[in-house]
Amino acid sequence: MSRKLSRVLDEIQKTEEKIAVWQEHLKELNLLREQLENQEIIKSIRSMKLDSRRMLEILSGIQNGSVSFQYAGEDTSGTAAEINREEELPDMAGHIEVPYDRAPESEDRNDEEN
Numbered sequence: 001m002s003r004k005l006s007r008v009l010d011e012i013q014k015t016e017e018k019i020a021v022w023q024e025h026l027k028e029l030n031l032l033r034e035q036l037e038n039q040e041i042i043k044s045i046r047s048m049k050l051d052s053r054r055m056l057e058i059l060s061g062i063q064n065g066s067v068s069f070q071y072a073g074e075d076t077s078g079t080a081a082e083i084n085r086e087e088e089l090p091d092m093a094g095h096i097e098v099p100y101d102r103a104p105e106s107e108d109r110n111d112e113e114n
Contacts, residue, residue, distance in 0.1 A: 050058065061067035 045055065045059070048055070048058070058067060
């Protein structure tokens with residue numbers, strides 16, 4: 001076998017090994033992202049300071065689709081989501097504001113450039 005071909009085959013093998021390592025790393029990062037998202041969801045729901053029965057009603061509504069989230073427009077600060085449940089929970093008339101953190105777009109772009 002020629003030396004050139006041997007080097008190319010070695011390079012292919014090394015590259016495939018690196019790809020496997022990076023794919024495993026990506027899987028771990030995706031799991032970590034999901035765990036952190038779940039923590040944020042739990043923190044947001046807990047911050048609503050609802051009694052157990054109301055919290056169960058809200059969670060049930062989220063799961064069955066009867067709770068809708070409305071986000072503030074792009075011109076505003078974008079720091080609150082609203083849950084509108086007037087039809088299902090008349091005693092909670094109006095909206096329940098749920099704060100959420102959203103990274104500024106410039107911050108996202110900076111991360112992408114690095």
